[in-house]
Amino acid sequence: MDQLRFYSTLSKKIEAFKPIKDKKVNLFVCGPTVYDFAHIGNAKTYTQFDFMVRYLRFRGYEVFYLQNITDIDDKIIKRAAERGVGWKKLAGEFEQKYLEDMQALHNTAVNQYARATDYIPQITKQVKVLLGKGYAYKTSDGIYFDIGKFPDYGKLSGRTEGSRDDAVSRIDESRDKKNKNDFALWKFSKPGEPVWETELGAGRPGWHIEDTAITESFFGPQYDVHGGAVDLIFPHHEAEIAQMEAASGLSPLVRYWIHVAFLNINAEKMSKSKGNFLTAREATEKYGYRLLRYFFISQHYRTTLDFSEQNLAQAKGALTRLDEFVLDLDTRYEDNKNQEDTKKLKVEIVAKLDNDWDTPGAIASIFNFIRQQHTRGKSGKNVYRLFQELNQMFDFLDFGVPKIADGVQKLVDSREQLRKEKKFTEADDLRKKIAEMGYEIKDTAEGVKVNKI
Numbered sequence: 001m002d003q004l005r006f007y008s009t010l011s012k013k014i015e016a017f018k019p020i021k022d023k024k025v026n027l028f029v030c031g032p033t034v035y036d037f038a039h040i041g042n043a044k045t046y047t048q049f050d051f052m053v054r055y056l057r058f059r060g061y062e063v064f065y066l067q068n069i070t071d072i073d074d075k076i077i078k079r080a081a082e083r084g085v086g087w088k089k090l091a092g093e094f095e096q097k098y099l100e101d102m103q104a105l106h107n108t109a110v111n112q113y114a115r116a117t118d119y120i121p122q123i124t125k126q127v128k129v130l131l132g133k134g135y136a137y138k139t140s141d142g143i144y145f146d147i148g149k150f151p152d153y154g155k156l157s158g159r160t161e162g163s164r165d166d167a168v169s170r171i172d173e174s175r176d177k178k179n180k181n182d183f184a185l186w187k188f189s190k191p192g193e194p195v196w197e198t199e200l201g202a203g204r205p206g207w208h209i210e211d212t213a214i215t216e217s218f219f220g221p222q223y224d225v226h227g228g229a230v231d232l233i234f235p236h237h238e239a240e241i242a243q244m245e246a247a248s249g250l251s252p253l254v255r256y257w258i259h260v261a262f263l264n265i266n267a268e269k270m271s272k273s274k275g276n277f278l279t280a281r282e283a284t285e286k287y288g289y290r291l292l293r294y295f296f297i298s299q300h301y302r303t304t305l306d307f308s309e310q311n312l313a314q315a316k317g318a319l320t321r322l323d324e325f326v327l328d329l330d331t332r333y334e335d336n337k338n339q340e341d342t343k344k345l346k347v348e349i350v351a352k353l354d355n356d357w358d359t360p361g362a363i364a365s366i367f368n369f370i371r372q373q374h375t376r377g378k379s380g381k382n383v384y385r386l387f388q389e390l391n392q393m394f395d396f397l398d399f400g401v402p403k404i405a406d407g408v409q410k411l412v413d414s415r416e417q418l419r420k421e422k423k424f425t426e427a428d429d430l431r432k433k434i435a436e437m438g439y440e441i442k443d444t445a446e447g448v449k450v451n452k453i
């Protein structure tokens with residue numbers, strides 16, 4: 001097989017992918033700040049990374065996919081105060097909701113979620129190293145990174161200055177800073193704010209330091225892939241590079257930086273003030289995870305995606321054509337004549353995806369294949385097996401779980417989840433409930449099958 005290549009924001013080139021160690025891949029994606037529901041843009045970002053990780057695994061790489069959860073931040077403190085609840089309670093609630101939303105979207109590739117507040121000792125240690133090496137300094141309100149001491153600052157984004165448009169820059173304002181864009185590593189807590197008593201003084205971590213403390217804990221000072229949405233390139237990812245490379249003296253922190261493009265709604269930037277805001281949860285309930293996954297994956301990750309009823313209707317049309325083909329496959333039928341075609345399709349899909357994750361190209365290959373198969377009469381087992389294999393990464397195909405009511409499907413999914421968690425009694429209760437609704441469940445080697453009684 002050929003070589004996987006993809007674009008890295010650091011080199012601004014399409015590069016051949018070579019992990020630091022053999023086929024082991026250490027991969028980190030910035031997780032959510034848990035102060036509100038995940039929105040549809042987050043859903044797109046995480047679905048596209050879920051797909052990439054699944055593809056790496058499909059390709060034989062052994063991926064450790066790590067995601068952080070920012071559970072302490074100005075936004076959380078502010079929202080908790082507005083709601084009159086404790087910050088920890090608020091963060092805990094939205095963390096739970098985030099995990100549910102990811103599960104509902106079938107974004108299941110993450111190996112480990114790491115909460116910022118569980119890494120205070122590691123954060124403290126990293127800030128101490130930066131202070132010791134002269135890259136950080138104390139002011140009256142916190143400890144800051146001195147970007148004047150790190151000449152490589154800006155190498156990822158090509159920028160060193162923030163601007164008013166950086167909606168998520170979260171550039172820390174302080175009168176005592178040496179440079180305008182110096183960022184907080186540690187913030188001394190104001191009265192009433194959450195506080196950790198550490199050697200750095202009573203305070204809480206800055207936003208950027210949690211990522212490098214977490215990735216250093218799992219991967220060490222250098223690793224393979226870091227991902228996130230494009231809005232995180234500056235200053236967040238620039239700050240991560242500065243922190244870790246300054247602390248370790250090793251460069252680069254990360255070999256390959258992958259950034260996924262934005263999602264617009266009806267060609268406009270999504271924002272609460274424009275009233276075009278949609279949560280991941282609302283969208284999944286309205287459209288179903290299969291259509292959303294198909295829609296997100298069928299677009300190239302570096303192209304801005306326009307979320308509109310028209311585009312969704314088009315995606316739905318395409319998904320229906322796929323469904324009709326897959327549901328029509330007769331698995332009792334040995335279609336050996338198709339062996340060559342299926343092999344060819346797999347090679348073609350891998351070639352497309354190896355080329356900077358060309359998902360639109362890969363999906364076009366599937367549709368060409370379907371057109372070709374229609375001219376050859378009945379398709380059976382071989383094609384079925386290949387599509388099942390492909391679905392390990394796409395996860396938007398429907399294999400003949402009979403068309404059942406949405407409410408029933410939800411119960412079936414919940415039961416599957418319970419079984420995974422080995423809660424068999426609760427799972428069995430759901431099976432009975434599903435039976436009362438007129439459906440019978442069978443657990444088979446190929447997965448769960450649902451039939452009308």
Ligand SMILES: [Zn+2]
Pocket residue numbers: 029030031211236
């Ligand atoms: Zn991050």
